[in-house]
Amino acid sequence: MIELSDLTKRYGAKTAVEGLTFSVRPGVVTGFLGPNGAGKSTTMRMMLGLDHPTDGEVRIDGRRYAELRDPLTFIGALLEARSVHPGRTAYHHLQCLAQSNGIPTRRIDEVLDLVGLTAVARKRPKGFSLGMGQRLGIASAMLGDPRILMFDEPVNGLDPEGIHWIRNLMKRLAAEGRTVFVSSHLMSEMALTAEHLVVIGRGRLLADTSMARFIEENARTSVRVRSPEPERLREALEGAGLAPARRPDGGFEVEGGDTARVGELAAEHRVTLHELSVERASLEEAFMRLTHGTVEYQAHDGGDDELG
Numbered sequence: 001m002i003e004l005s006d007l008t009k010r011y012g013a014k015t016a017v018e019g020l021t022f023s024v025r026p027g028v029v030t031g032f033l034g035p036n037g038a039g040k041s042t043t044m045r046m047m048l049g050l051d052h053p054t055d056g057e058v059r060i061d062g063r064r065y066a067e068l069r070d071p072l073t074f075i076g077a078l079l080e081a082r083s084v085h086p087g088r089t090a091y092h093h094l095q096c097l098a099q100s101n102g103i104p105t106r107r108i109d110e111v112l113d114l115v116g117l118t119a120v121a122r123k124r125p126k127g128f129s130l131g132m133g134q135r136l137g138i139a140s141a142m143l144g145d146p147r148i149l150m151f152d153e154p155v156n157g158l159d160p161e162g163i164h165w166i167r168n169l170m171k172r173l174a175a176e177g178r179t180v181f182v183s184s185h186l187m188s189e190m191a192l193t194a195e196h197l198v199v200i201g202r203g204r205l206l207a208d209t210s211m212a213r214f215i216e217e218n219a220r221t222s223v224r225v226r227s228p229e230p231e232r233l234r235e236a237l238e239g240a241g242l243a244p245a246r247r248p249d250g251g252f253e254v255e256g257g258d259t260a261r262v263g264e265l266a267a268e269h270r271v272t273l274h275e276l277s278v279e280r281a282s283l284e285e286a287f288m289r290l291t292h293g294t295v296e297y298q299a300h301d302g303g304d305d306e307l308g
């Protein structure tokens, strides 16, 4: 468990993180979202003791990072900016980490096997592909077999196979009862990976809720319905106070309706249906709606009246 209380970070006049209070719980993958510059990296760095809070604190399984003996055995992290000594092989890199954290060397072979790098263990990472580099970063994070894992943009630049592998790894780690905290800008990927979400904007907490509830509360879900008798269907729906909108495929989209109500109305009016389904809003849509006012660097599409 990671607990943040009233966490604040100022850089001179700039407040990067302000009064953040939330907990990251074990057993589920928790996604960490926010527009560029929202304060995600700053927050993660403070969680790992790499930056000092101006105010407030972070507790890792009840303790401050500085109080952890052999921190890699409590919390492992894959950060965006990886640093691997250019002269060391993958094995040597892991060996140095293991030695400085009281981790037995047999664990090195285990994590190399886990991430699929056994064959290149004696090679220098500078020749590694992006995906191999990510795997080495994950091996480092897993070395101490920690109960808490943190991943900052883990799938950036990876091919579909690599993305799939990391997604399943994170889910498996959470299913083992570990705490898994992951940031990503890829909404579709996050929707497939995280069960819980923490969203920040301009350094402040905007949401701390389940993925399902976040989408439900921040985006509209509608019903998609199609019939060979569209006009009779339209009348039935409008007669009940619903506002069906025509879709290009000849069907209707009914905002604010639910499938049970639409199905029952069709049955009452003896209208045949060829399709009746829920059109779920996407995480991206929900995220955009929630964070719209907090985006720090916003491009304008030229269609609004800012010059007027």
Ligand SMILES: Nc1ncnc2c1ncn2[C@@H]1O[C@H](COP(=O)(O)OP(=O)(O)OP(=O)(O)O)[C@@H](O)[C@H]1O
Pocket (backbone or CB within 6 Å): 011, 014, 015, 016, 034, 035, 036, 037, 038, 039, 040, 041, 042, 043
């Ligand atoms: N060392 C620093 N000195 C001054 N300002 C900083 C420093 N580090 C971060 N900031 C500012 O703090 C804010 C939060 O930055 P941070 O990198 O944590 O955001 P982020 O959510 O990780 O962004 P992104 O999604 O773009 O990576 C930004 O406005 C940034 O410019």
